[in-house]
């Protein structure tokens with residue numbers, strides 16, 4: 490298995506090129522250099538059909554489970570107690586205010602914690618508690634008597650790695666014996682160091698350097714390998730290479746956990762090749778529920794007009810916090826200047842900031858020092874700020890062909906409506922092309938995106954209700 494990924498990756502790359510699936514090296518129109526595209530937007534029904542045809546569907550209600558290993562009993566739990574966690578871990582879970590597991594947690598955790606360990610590819614919508622699911626599994630697998638890294642968790646960005654580490658630290662609040670280290674830019678270790686922490690959470694480049702290049706820990710002793718936002722990790726140029734090289738060095742006994750809110754067909758096929766005998770859990774497409782997020786579009790004539798639309802909305806409804814997504818850094822800084830001048834408390838987060846600056850901006854936003862965060866796709870994934878009630882697409886997400894990027898859309902609007910809360914998404918449409926993207930997104934998810942008349946205060950008021 491050690492060399493499987495590389496070899497299979499090449500095979501798949503070739504077959505995908507032939508099939509025109511375009512798994513690799515896809516670039517976005519986004520000029521922010523940190524913003525490269527997610528996954529292909531191919532209709533994603535073939536895998537589901539395959540699963541249904543093979544009669545592998547466990548539950549068609551709202552989660553679909555594909556069981557590859559007929560010997561693996563799959564069951565779900567309704568309480569955290571039923572997982573038989575270490576008492577101090579359970580205490581940590583409750584201290585976080587989690588009373589009962591979410592759907593993905595109740596379905597994934599029994600399998601993730603079972604012995605012998607089983608590999609998993611899981612997909613569940615933004616904000617449904619995937620992080621807590623894999624973090625709990627990571628913490629449960631650590632043997633704190635052994636002072637070396639046993640768990641690796643890879644995230645696509647610095648911010649996400651830090652956020653995941655913070656969730657892990659909270660959850661392990663009563664387990665001080667478990668040591669966690671960030672493998673991210675800025676964390677430097679002298680050559681020849683030996684890492685003694687149990688869990689490493691980081692980005693692929695640093696993890697590769699520490700584990701593979703400089704041998705600061707023994708890759709052969711890794712028991713758990715987690716890929717968060719797995720679809721971009723195995724699809725995006727740069728991440729893909731590093732992840733492949735790390736994966737190649739892992740022992741065949743290592744438990745693989747791949748998590749994301751979205752997987753395109755080609756990416757899922759690829760994931761199935763590199764993860765042996767995975768249990769696959771995914772929400773049914775129609776259950777990629779956007780029900781708790783009300784979606785609107787506003788017709789605008791220009792960028793100025795879009796700006797006016799935002800001001801009108803702000804003038805009428807009470808908004809907790811908002812994230813506004815722009816296509817380029819330039820638009821983001823233009824918009825932030827305008828909003829600041831008009832007295833809004835605004836922060837900007839885009840790829841040109843240093844990682845420290847980005848974390849500082851996010852921290853301020855998290856504690857509510859700024860009400861509005863203007864950003865690019867750099868922040869479309871994973872970032873969890875509970876009070877965000879509004880997401881604005883100042884520019885619609887598009888792929889390299891300037892067509893609707895539905896996956897990025899789902900990740901972007903998933904910054905609101907976290908964990909079943911209500912949220913609002915507003916799309917500002919200033920061209921026929923933007924309208925086409927909006928219509929395609931509507932058709933893709935089968936969820937209505939309603940026209941909002943920005944001059945009609947009464948109508949705006951209703952959306953805030």
Ligand SMILES: Nc1ncnc2c1ncn2[C@@H]1O[C@H](COP(=O)(O)OP(=O)(O)OP(=O)(O)O)[C@@H](O)[C@H]1O
Pocket residue numbers: 586587588589590591594613614615616617618619620621622749750870871872873875903907908
């Ligand atoms: N069992 C639970 N009970 C209550 N709140 C929970 C539970 N599990 C997770 N949460 C909260 O729900 C929010 C979303 O969780 P999380 O960030 O894990 O979502 P996610 O599925 O990883 O989202 P994304 O795809 O955007 O990364 C977080 O604020 C988290 O604290």
